[in-house]
Amino acid sequence: MTRTPRPRQRVPLALLLPAGLGLLFLVLPLVGLLAGTPWSTLPRRLAQPGVLTALRLSLETATLAMLLCVALGIPLAWLLARVRFPGRRLIRALVTVPLVLPPVVGGVALLLVFGRRGLLGSWLDATFGVTLPFTTAGVVLAEAFVAMPFLVIAVEGALRGADPRYEEAAATLGAGRWTTFTHVTLPLVAPGVAAGAVLCWARALGEFGATITFAGNYPGRTQTMPLAVYLALETDLQAAIVLSLILLTVSVAILAGLRDRWVSAP
Amino acid sequence: MTLRWIRAALAGVAALALSLTGCGGDEPTAQDGGGRVTVFAAASLTESFTTLGRDFEAAHPGTTVVFNFAGSSALATQITQGAPADVFAAASPATMKTVTDAGDAAGAPVTLVRNQLVIAVPKGNPHRIAGLADLARPGVKVALCAEQVPCGAAAKMALEAAAVKLTPATLEQDVKGALAKVKLGEVDAALVYRTDVRAAAAELDAVEFPESTRAVNDYPIVVLKRADNPAGARAFVDYVRSAAGRTVLTAAGFQAPPDQ
Numbered sequence: 001m002t003r004t005p006r007p008r009q010r011v012p013l014a015l016l017l018p019a020g021l022g023l024l025f026l027v028l029p030l031v032g033l034l035a036g037t038p039w040s041t042l043p044r045r046l047a048q049p050g051v052l053t054a055l056r057l058s059l060e061t062a063t064l065a066m067l068l069c070v071a072l073g074i075p076l077a078w079l080l081a082r083v084r085f086p087g088r089r090l091i092r093a094l095v096t097v098p099l100v101l102p103p104v105v106g107g108v109a110l111l112l113v114f115g116r117r118g119l120l121g122s123w124l125d126a127t128f129g130v131t132l133p134f135t136t137a138g139v140v141l142a143e144a145f146v147a148m149p150f151l152v153i154a155v156e157g158a159l160r161g162a163d164p165r166y167e168e169a170a171a172t173l174g175a176g177r178w179t180t181f182t183h184v185t186l187p188l189v190a191p192g193v194a195a196g197a198v199l200c201w202a203r204a205l206g207e208f209g210a211t212i213t214f215a216g217n218y219p220g221r222t223q224t225m226p227l228a229v230y231l232a233l234e235t236d237l238q239a240a241i242v243l244s245l246i247l248l249t250v251s252v253a254i255l256a257g258l259r260d261r262w263v264s265a266p
Numbered sequence: 267m268t269l270r271w272i273r274a275a276l277a278g279v280a281a282l283a284l285s286l287t288g289c290g291g292d293e294p295t296a297q298d299g300g301g302r303v304t305v306f307a308a309a310s311l312t313e314s315f316t317t318l319g320r321d322f323e324a325a326h327p328g329t330t331v332v333f334n335f336a337g338s339s340a341l342a343t344q345i346t347q348g349a350p351a352d353v354f355a356a357a358s359p360a361t362m363k364t365v366t367d368a369g370d371a372a373g374a375p376v377t378l379v380r381n382q383l384v385i386a387v388p389k390g391n392p393h394r395i396a397g398l399a400d401l402a403r404p405g406v407k408v409a410l411c412a413e414q415v416p417c418g419a420a421a422k423m424a425l426e427a428a429a430v431k432l433t434p435a436t437l438e439q440d441v442k443g444a445l446a447k448v449k450l451g452e453v454d455a456a457l458v459y460r461t462d463v464r465a466a467a468a469e470l471d472a473v474e475f476p477e478s479t480r481a482v483n484d485y486p487i488v489v490l491k492r493a494d495n496p497a498g499a500r501a502f503v504d505y506v507r508s509a510a511g512r513t514v515l516t517a518a519g520f521q522a523p524p525d526q
Contacts, residue, residue: 216437
């Protein structure tokens with residue numbers, strides 16, 4: 001990559017056109033949502049009791065799921081990017097399974113493992129009396145399952161792009177692998193971690209299929225915003241639009257707020 | 267040079283769009299008109315309507331029946347938003363009403379069948395559940411449908427009629443979701459339709475309860491106003507309401523509507 005500034009060029013039409021189409025394609029549904037919003041009844045709908053409960057549950061569970069993904073996903077990404085071991089390509093492919101799996105199937109798979117009769121769930125139930133389905137912890141688990149690949153892929157990409165010479169320099173100066181990881185590698189890939197965490201949080205926030213399959217739907221306990229939206233859609237399209245709009249506004253506001261902080265970071 | 271790229275890009279986009287619409291097998295467009303009937307039907311009609319569709323095609327050579335099975339409310343939304351359908355069969359009069367209110371029905375809907383709730387329990391009924399009151403016992407996990415969908419509205423009426431108050435483990439988005447939770451052993455019982463348990467008779471038993479007569483669901487069917495194939499649509503509705511159609515539907519566990 002050369003650092004010489006490139007002369008100003010006209011943006012080629014062959015790029016501008018598909019870029020514009022792409023943007024339009026992503027933004028038009030949002031326009032449709034705004035056009036369909038019943039603005040006059042908005043305040044009344046906002047004040048309905050279930051809305052804030054579902055919103056709070058959504059934000060809490062998505063944040064917890066993101067933290068879980070960060071705690072487990074960064075080490076996993078590091079392993080995939082920095083350690084050579086047999087079967088690495090297979091593991092890398094396995095990490096993306098939740099991405100291609102229909103979320104509802106993911107929910108069934110979680111039930112088969114963590115459910116009351118599941119591989120681990122039956123043991124958890126018998127030993128500790130803990131059952132995860134139909135609990136808030138179950139929601140976090142379902143969201144983390146679906147969202148983790150976003151973090152792992154983003155962080156692994158950042159790690160592979162990071163110059164390994166810094167780590168080698170740290171090692172020659174006597175730093176152990178753990179110290180190198182915490183003092184050199186992590187700061188180096190911080191923007192990648194942030195991007196991955198944002199993707200992960202956003203995916204967790206919008207999660208529907210795995211959540212309703214694994215954790216069920218009960219107001220205040222497992223009914224997150226996407227579930228509330230889906231059920232509202234059954235009877236009242238406008239209520240569903242309002243709920244979607246709230247979720248959208250809050251998440252965009254949070255992301256925009258955080259972004260300002262991160263963009264100034266190196 | 268640039269122009270060629272644009273043309274190639276546009277051709278690519280067009281090809282992609284075409285292939286995508288071509289792949290959407292669930293919602294075909296009835297452009298050819300010639301003998302295709304598109305039926306939007308409630309999820310609980312899946313098994314019986316699939317059979318009836320085959321029988322109808324055999325009785326009307328050259329006619330194809332295409333189904334879109336989903337929750338009634340989702341189907342009603344699709345229809346009022348302009349989805350191409352000839353016939354709509356809903357699992358409740360309330361969902362049918364959203365379609366008739368929007369002016370999308372040709373004529374008045376008729377009641378095709380009725381469905382009644384039962385308690386679905388794992389084979390052998392390990393928790394010895396005999397009626398609605400047993401569902402409120404401590405330690406019994408229950409799945410209900412959410413009130414917004416027909417099976418949930420019926421469950422609420424039945425529980426109120428029995429004066430039973432219970433906290434379900436989950437309020438499912440549709441009847442098949444509640445059914446799946448029993449099949450997987452995550453709950454001990456669920457309130458579902460008799461037809462659902464009959465379709466899963468290998469894994470589940472049905473416990474009948476008297477209050478279910480207080481929460482009977484009528485299934486209305488109607489030909490839609492924007493039908494591409496109105497003649498075919500009417501023929502299909504006539505067929506499912508005929509004696510032959512009735513036989514298939516009652517075998518699936520549906521009841522005949524009164525005075526029809």
